[in-house]
Amino acid sequence: MAKFITIGERLSTTAPAVNKAFTERDPEPILARAKQQLDAGAVYLDVNIGPAENDGEDLMKWVVELLQSNFDNVPLALDTSNKKAIEAGISVYNRAKGKPIVNSADAAGRIEYLDLAAANDAICIALCNGEGLAKDNDERMMYCQTLLERGMEHGMDAADIWFDPLFLVVKGMQEKQMEILEAIKMFSDMGLNSTGGLSNNSNGMPKHIRPIMDSAMVAMAMMQGLTSAIVNPNDKRLMETIKSCDVLKNNTLYADSYLEL
């Protein structure tokens, strides 16, 4: 099995400093955050430019070129509801270190993001949701089928569709957690890749608790077959847990210094 793929989540308009840097085209804060994430072991970096309705295309191109030219063609996940911006980003994207990821399609209004990914030979995150949250795994797996078929109709390799069960917040939806984990197992049994915004589970918890919950969640999810996650790679406990799980799953060969790699 391949190593778990981490997608660093810290380049997002939800962070005011990043939002400001995107708006002002100020490279320095973006490069600093990218470097911190890559030094901590992130494989992909997510570039969330928000809806970016006005200058999304220009902004996405600028960020893609900025990051790839500074960090040896680092592979990126292009994260926005502006489809044209994703296409623009891909048009300047260098694939030497991995295909771009389109973040994301769902089984309702955003299903066309799969077509976009297919047309551009990209990976696509496929959120197993319809108009609202899937009410149970029957519904979730129906969305999974819909998304899988849509991607394959457009000529995608199934391995390039990364299914997202949608991690849910424990505070409020505690009884749903095992269901999410079971969905991951079902993806895995179908031989599908999977990912998701893992830290949703610990939303609203005290800051010191979140790394503990996220680590427990990633360990359980990796046991179920999760192949990737969108995470904060600067969460040391989480990254150590992922590396340890990679060893236990025989995804990577153990060496005493494995945490330093």
Next chain:
Amino acid sequence: MPFNQKPQKFNASINTVEIGCGDKAIKLGGECTFPFYTFDAPMENAPKIGVEVSDLGIASNIPGIQKFYEGASTIGEIAKKAETMEGADFVCLRLEGGDPNGEDKSIDELIEVVKEVAEAVTCPLVVEGCKNVEKDTELLPKVAEVLQGKNALVMSAREENYKAVGAAAGLAYNQKVGAESAVDINLAKQLNVVMTQLGVNGQDIVMNVGSAAVGYGFEYVVSTMDRIKGAALSQNDNMLQMPIITAVADEAWSVKEAMATEEDMPEWGPLEERGISMEVQTAAAVLASGSDAVILKHPQSVATISKMIKELM
């Protein structure tokens, strides 16, 4: 249904490490397939064969070896002869006389031997220490120093002395460094990690992951090499993408099948044939398991393995 061949493609390859200088320089590694899987992709570089010579001279009781080196008396003459052996790509000088439990030759004396051999041969040179960790820790940095400009492979840095040996050979004197572990896959990886953390370029490291003669725990050698090549290629583990060199001769000629005299074991047949057989079988097996180079002793073994490699390429 027609047969559709699907090549096993990896997005990873073994590092290419060049040893020696000029026309006779050799390249170890570079492959992106399992050993000799030429139906998946061509092997970048053929596996290489080294001929072992020792500072103790031709101590062999093997007629074929004695005959081959006839007329050579100094270590320089022996090494010169060794590089002419049919199928040989490099010479491996073992400084076994340095062993404190053996002849305990001084470092100065051994360095003279290294110089003499380096002057005598034009092919790439691999130098092995005496296997005593303390002595090698002192000896191998001096070997690296005296061979400056030769682009030699210095064997080996081990867990106990990788800092001294790695720093001298890999950093100070621009040689290639052997990283030795004894059939311990986790240590093999760990050594590469700590050596690169020390600053040695991963592209300058050749692994010696240990060996055993066929029949002497050899299945562990096979599984170690298999797992290393698997991780290097299918998991793209860059801490295991160093080519592998295996010192076959020493193991193969030290087991009872290659040592028991014909008086003691008349039913086993001639001693020389048994030794060659052990050496050839071990070498063939480690090459099939992923070794990128083997070190051998007998001219017939070298010729046989060389032919095998040519035919499998």
